[in-house]
Amino acid sequence: MSDSPxxxxxxxxxxxxxxxxxxxxxxxxxxxxxxxMWPTLWALWIAAEGLPERATLLIFVAGVYLMRAAGxxxxxxxxxxxxxxxxxxxxRPLATGRIGEGEARALFVALVAAxxxxxxxxxxxxxxxxxxxxxxxxxxxxxxRYTHWPQAxxxxxxxxxxxxxxxxxxxxxxxxxxxxxxxxxxxxxxxDTEYAMVDRxxxxxxxxxxxxxxxxxxxxxxxxxxxxxxxxxxxVVGAHQALNGYFWVGLAAMAAIFVYQQWLIRDRxxxxxxxxxxxxxxxxxxxxxxxxxxxWPVV
Numbered sequence: 001m002s003d004s005p006x007x008x009x010x011x012x013x014x015x016x017x018x019x020x021x022x023x024x025x026x027x028x029x030x031x032x033x034x035x036x037m038w039p040t041l042w043a044l045w046i047a048a049e050g051l052p053e054r055a056t057l058l059i060f061v062a063g064v065y066l067m068r069a070a071g072x073x074x075x076x077x078x079x080x081x082x083x084x085x086x087x088x089x090x091x092r093p094l095a096t097g098r099i100g101e102g103e104a105r106a107l108f109v110a111l112v113a114a115x116x117x118x119x120x121x122x123x124x125x126x127x128x129x130x131x132x133x134x135x136x137x138x139x140x141x142x143x144x145r146y147t148h149w150p151q152a153x154x155x156x157x158x159x160x161x162x163x164x165x166x167x168x169x170x171x172x173x174x175x176x177x178x179x180x181x182x183x184x185x186x187x188x189x190x191x192d193t194e195y196a197m198v199d200r201x202x203x204x205x206x207x208x209x210x211x212x213x214x215x216x217x218x219x220x221x222x223x224x225x226x227x228x229x230x231x232x233x234x235x236v237v238g239a240h241q242a243l244n245g246y247f248w249v250g251l252a253a254m255a256a257i258f259v260y261q262q263w264l265i266r267d268r269x270x271x272x273x274x275x276x277x278x279x280x281x282x283x284x285x286x287x288x289x290x291x292x293x294x295x296w297p298v299v
Contacts, residue, residue, distance in 0.1 A: 020093040024076060024104065025069035025111075031278055033068045035191070036158050038284025039184040040064055042291055043165035043177065046241060050295040056168050059118045060161065066118070070111035071137045071157065077104045078141030086202040112137075119164075126167040133160040148214035151196065155188035176237050183233035190226035191280040193219060194265060197273040220265055227258040234287065243294040250290015257283045 022028045040060055044052045051057075076083065076094045083095035093099040112134055119130045136157035143150035159181045166177040189211060196203070196212035197219060203210055215222045231251065238247045257279060264276040 020098040026072040040161040043162040047169035066115040075141040122168040148209045151189040151192040155185035159184040187230040195277040246293035247290040253286035
C-alpha cells in the first residue's frame with residue numbers, strides 16, 4: 001500500500017529498480033501508446049496531405065511516448081490509495097511502495113518538461129496549444145472522484161495531439177481537425193468503457209466513478225452508439241478531404257473490428273472486455289493504413 005516504506009539513499013537509483021519505473025510509465029505495456037499514436041498519425045497525415053516532414057513526425061512520435069508515460073505516472077499517483085484495492089492494479093509500484101510519491105512527482109515533471117522542449121521546435125501556435133494538453137493529462141486521473149465521465153476527459157487528453165498536429169503543420173486548426181478530435185473522443189470513451197468494465201465490481205466497492213458504472217446494463221448499447229458516432233465523424237472528414245477508396249476500405253475495416261468487439265463483450269466477462277479494449281489497437285491501425293494509402297504520393 002501507499003504507506004509502505006520508501007526506498008532511500010543510493011537504493012533509489014539502483015538498476016534493479018528499473019522494471020518498477022518501466023511499469024509505472026507503462027513502457028512495458030505499449031497498448032496505451034498505440035492508442036495515443038494512431039490518432040496523432042491520422043492528424044499529421046491529413047494535415048500534411050501525405051507524409052509530414054521528418055522533423056515534425058519525429059517530434060510527435062517522441063512526444064506521444066513522453067506524454068503517455070507522464071499520463072501513466074500522474075494516473076498512478078492520483079490512484080495510489082485506491083489501486084491496492086483493485087485486482088488489476090494492486091501490484092502497481094506506487095500502490096506497493098516500490099516507488100515513492102516524491103519520485104513519481106519528479107518523474108512526471110521531467111517527462112512533461114522533455115515533451116515541452118520537443119514542442120518548442122515547432123511553432124508558437126503549437127506551443128500555446130500544448131498547455132491545454134498538459135492540463136488535460138494532469139486533470140484526468142482526478143476526475144473519477146467527481147464525475148462518471150472521466151473517460152470523456154481522457155478522450156480530450158488523448159485527442160489533444162490532433163489540433164497540435166494541425167497547428168504544427170498548418171499553423172491553424174480547421175473544422176476537419178475538430179471533427180477528427182471529437183471522433184477520437186467518442187472512440188476513446190468507447191474503448192475506455194470496455195476497459196472500465198474490467199474493474200466495475202471493484203470500482204463500485206471503493207466508490208470510483210466511470211462510464212461503465214454510469215451506463216450499467218446499457219453499457220454495450222452505449223459503446224455501440226459511441227462507435228457509430230466515431231465512424232460517422234470520420235466519414236465526414238473523409239468526404240470533406242475527398243479521400244479515395246483506400247480510406248473507405250480502412251473505415252469499413254474499423255467498423256468490422258467494432259462489430260467484433262461487440263461480440264467479445266457480449267457476456268461482460270473481465271477477460272473478454274479486456275480483449276476488446278486491446279483490440280482497439282487494430283482499429284486505429286487499419287484506419288491509419290487507409291489514410292496513408294489514400295494520401296500516397298502519385299508520381
